[in-house]
Amino acid sequence: MTAVTATLPTLQIGPIALDVPVVLAPMAGITNTAFRRLCREYGAGLYVSEMITSRALVERTPESMRLIKHHESETTRSIQLYGVDPKTVSEAVTMLVAEDRADHIDLNFGCPVPKVTRKGGGAALPWKQDLFRDIVEGAVKAAGDIPLTVKMRKGIDDEHLTYIEAAKAAQGAGVASIALHARTAADFYSGQADWSAIAKLKQTITDVPVLGNGDIWSAEDAVRMVNETGCDGVVVGRGCLGRPWLFGDLAAAFRGETLQAQPTxxxxxxxxxxxxxxxxxxxxxxxxxxxxxxxxxxxxxxxxxxxxxxxxxxxxxxxxxxxxxxxxxxxxxxxxYPGREAEGPRGRAGSPKNPSLPYGWLDSRTLDESFRTELVEAELHNSGG
Known part of the structure; x- marks a missing residue:
């Protein structure tokens, strides 16, 4: 593969300046401090924790407290929270800030896993515009000077897209950046990510950085995404599984250097x-x-x-x-190095599926009190994925 480079200006996420506009995507059971440290040893960027359920954090469950730990070498401590209740999410953010446990907090609205969406969480939640807005506004307020960002999907399916409206609400609430995984919940991880949605979002959101996520298997893919969509940076998920050196390739590409790791x-x-x-x-x-x-x-x-x-x-x-x-x-x-045989897609993909949703969830864009019980049940675990 011929390495492709592109020099981008520093990515600014609130007070955090990233020389390399690359973010490690939170992945449940993967992006603990061990994997984050390993990736850092090869490259540069912002390395985000796996998704932590806000309720478990507020209740200080042993596993959630383990998951938010950072090694002393992790200089920008980034934690992703998952939640469905504005009060609980705000309390979790308040705790992280008050106890000085994070330098950056991200909110997850992109999880497509049925156990989450069937209770109204994850990628299903932005459909309820008032609930989404209340969560983000409360979290931004609680974060204070700590930059708070959001990550989302295009929507539930192609007939129920939410990302443009949700991004506008998030921008209005004062988030520091918005990341889009260019698939719907129905897509799960299948098929090809719709990078045109990232381009549309970038054209719509002008006050804060827009980051693109989906099908970045190489530094070449990352550069191509930036060139095709105009996004301000990239979020890398499955492409780095078993390939922590990908972050070295990415750092080189965005610094205008030519490099592709070819490990024996x-x-x-x-x-x-x-x-x-x-x-x-x-x-x-x-x-x-x-x-x-x-x-x-x-x-x-x-x-x-x-x-x-x-x-x-x-x-x-x-x-x-x-x-x-x-x-x-x-x-x-x-x-x-075996070349292409070691590259390309990795991790779960599956096939498109009908999203699991609470009964009647799509009937209205506002939250009915009847869904409260199901929303509570969406937080009965430590990790949002």
Missing amino acids: LGEVAQAYRRHAELLIEFYDGDEARACRDMRKHVAWYFKGYPVGGETRAALAMSSSVQEIDDLIATLDADQP
């Missing part, structure tokens, strides 16, 4: 091991738990490389770093 199998294996080490630290020394967490990463890291099924399965069943080391020792570390 040995270099990939060492990144995998480093990830496991950081997870052990994240889990307070629980090596077995960290290795279990690494299981989902095996296929992503070794995509395209000549690593046999038995070795992959053994890596997935490892319970210690020593076991990982022993397996890495059996690999041909000098195997070169």
Whole structure:
């Protein structure tokens, strides 16, 4: 692949100046402090926590308190909150600010997972314009000088789009930036992201930066998105799974440099091991738990490389770093980068599906009190994804 570069001005999100206009997308079960630290070691940008449910945070559940922890090396501490109740979201933001736990707070309105949307949360919530506005306005007020941003999808499906109206409301509420994943909830992660929606949003929203998200598998894709849509920066999700060095490629591309990481199998294996080490630290020394967490990463890291099924399965069943080391020792570390076979889409995709929604949710753009119970149930977990 021929590297493509584009020099962009510094991305300003409130008082936060990013030399590289790149944001790590929050991903449930992925973007904990271990993965964020690993990505930072390769590149630059803003690295956001996985989605934290505001109710769990206000109740200070042990897992939510773990998820908001940042390592001392994380100089811009970014936390994404998910919530459905204006009061609870405001309380969660107030807590983060009062206890000095974040330098940037993002609100998630893009989760397409059925367990969330069927209760009126995630990508379903902006359909209720008054509820969306109340949440964002309350959160901005509670954040004070801390920049508060929002991330959303195009809408529920192609017949029920919400992103333009929601973005206008968010801009009016005083958010510091708006990110759009250019798919609907019905799209889930399937098909091709509609970058034209990002361009339309950028043309509509002029007071704050607009960031684009969807189908960025390489630095070339990121540059192309900026050139085609005019967006101020990019949000990278599934493209970095098993490829933390992508952030080095992105940093180089946006600085006008030419670079594409082409790691050997040995270099990939060492990144995998480093990830496991950081997870052990994240889990307070629980090596077995960290290795279990690494299981989902095996296929992503070794995509395209000549690593046999038995070795992959053994890596997935490892319970210690020593076991990982022993397996890495059996690999041909000098195997070169396989090119396109190691690139492209990764992570869950699935197929389009009818969004799960509360009965009667689409009947009105305003919130009826009858939905309150279902909305409460949308927050009965720690992570919004």
